[in-house]
Amino acid sequence: MTATATALGDGVLDELRGILGGDEYVLPDLPARVNRTRVPAPFPVHRWGEFLPDVAVLPRTTEQVSEVVKLANRHGIPIVPRAGGTGLADGAVPLRGGIVVDVKLMNRILDIDLVDRTVTVQTGINMLTLNRELKAHGVIYPDDPASYPCSIVGGRIGTSGWSLIGGRYGHTRDLVISMELVLPTGEVIEVGDGGGRKVRKSSTGFQLKHLFMGHQGTLGIATEATLELVPRPEVEFAAFFAFSDYGTAWEATGALAKSGLATLAGVVLFDEWKLAYLRRDDEAYIPQPPTVRAVIASAMYGARDEVEPASRRLMRIAKETGGKYLGDEISQGDWASRHDRYATPLHGRLKDGQVVPMCWHCEDASIPYSQLPAVREKWHAIAKRYIDRYGIFDDWGMFAYTNAAYKPWGDYLTEIDIGIWEQELDEESWRGWVQCKREIAEVALEHGGSITACHGATRAGDVELVPQEMGGGFEVMKKIKAALDPNNVMNPGKYLLDQAYEGENGREAVR
Amino acid sequence: MIGFTLRAQRPPEPRRVNDDVVERFEHVLEVAPEKMTEHVQQQDIPAWDTHRIVGGRWDHLDWMHDHWADSVLSTGIEPEIAELGEPMPSEERS
DSSP, rough: OOOOOOSOOOHHHHHHHHHHHHHEEEOEEEEHHHHTOOOOOOOOGGGGGOOOOSSSEEOOSSHHHHHHHHHHHHHHHOOOOOOOSOOOSSSTTTSSSOEEEOTTOOOEEEEEETTEEEEEEEEEEEEHHHHHHHHHEEEEEOOOOBBBBTOBHHHHHHHOOOOOOHHOOOHHHHEEEEEEEEEETTTTTESSBBTTOOOOOOSSOOOOHHHEEEEEEEOOOEEEEEEEEEEOOOOEEEEEEEEHHHHHHHHHHHHHTTOOOOOOOOEEEEEEHHHHHHHOOTTTTTOTTTTEEEEEEEEEEEEEHHHHHHHHHHHHHHTTTTTOOOOHHHHHHHHHHHHGGGGGGOOEETTOOOEEEEEEEEEEEEHHHHHHHHHHHHHHHHHHHHHHSSSSSSEEEEEEOSSSSOOOOOOOEEEEEEEEOOOOOHHHHHHHHHHHHHHHHHHHHHHTOOOOSOOOSSSTTTTHHHHHHHHHHHHHHHHHHHHOOOOBBBBTTGGGGGGGGSSGGGGOOOO | OOOGGGGGGGGOOEEEEESSEEEEETTOOOOGGGGGSSSOOOOOOOHHHHHHHHHHHHHHHHHHHHHHSSSOOOOOOOOOGOOOOSSSOOOOOO
């Protein structure tokens, strides 16, 4: 069965009301749908209506989610899971209408286990909210995206998120021990590392947990998750260093990341373009003179007895590699703002310097450390060409963040931030933007990287390159998709997975 | 009636920081007014409201520190920026 309807009838809406227990949990009105159409990433606003869902629903239990998914299969209606809607790919953007399953009311803490060091939650809970509750117990769930105050556990699972302090504590895939999941057919299963919701390491069976991380809503909806608890840090230490050139800062970044200091949570390299942006337009303005052309941010967390001596060693390494300390006020203040980058009011500049409101595109890639300087040059050159041609883009500079879990070396979450004057977009400039994005992603692959470290690769400009990056693995993705989602109802159209229903399967794409 | 007039607490004249930025209060930086004339108009904000916004931001950052750890370790080391020499030859920025 495939979906062919363009809108839901009253019968389907009544069924949804029956499943969810009331009108207030079924939202077919236009504002509710418009508000669940896009995410903060650049969006073709001139074609907004193409991405409207037909209805949004607000389940409160796993059983309700399961019944909604079964309904979707019976009627052939697309399902799109949505958590915080803060993603920078388009996992939560409906491509073919249908039912948006908004999990924000599934926000209960179900179990805090201080003996086995886990917390079990419904996936609609926000990490900041969770950690406010956990503080009284002396523990913390250390998943720390730039959207920390507003993103949600379910979305972190759906995108396989990256954490600012992952070099110390791991990233979402490392911090989610197990989860309860509604499959695309409505069956409910538990997946983890083997069985047992609180088991961190097992060799039983396939390692299914990773399969259900970062699928962008194409393989089901996580409804509960058992999460890692770590001791609440006694001490935070942040130190920022200035450099007069990028090359020296890049070498210093490597030296710090390879220091072996176990409390080191992350190292971040800001390039010259980023410093220029901070000087002119960012609320986290770092008022440094033109002699400063690169900055390194670093941070440590842990017990005071560990962090104090480690901080002295970190300061020594930075000094020996050419860094000049920016002082406690800037280091501490700016680091605190790194937990909350979505609070930044976004504006950028046209080529004449005039301010315009801009949305934020953060192109992320995983890049080996050795390749950072070359990728940086190519990315800025690409951005410049499109800025010159279209006049509605602005280069906001690059960051490179340590990307590995539990060890801050190896590859880096590398991002170039580009402002887009979204109100001026038309189809020509949108296509130009997608091509710009594609060229940026191609450079990541040319240099042995991955086209995304944490956002996902579902968007135009990225998704065409997924088969190239995944190679034979993309064929496996299609087989898994077809096996788990026989009716192609779960976020159809994403990740080129409609191809799973072509050929011998003889199925049409949903809608 | 609830409201205010700019005359009630007019902010001081700005000090030029660079081509793009001005400063009216210490560490409070604003886009230079002449760069907000065509597409986005700069608003008049009385001094008390600027202080309220900035104070709220610092409260938020303090809260964030407290949220993540019991205490913040300081170095006590003064900023060392003056030790940096001349900038490297400029690269062309877009």
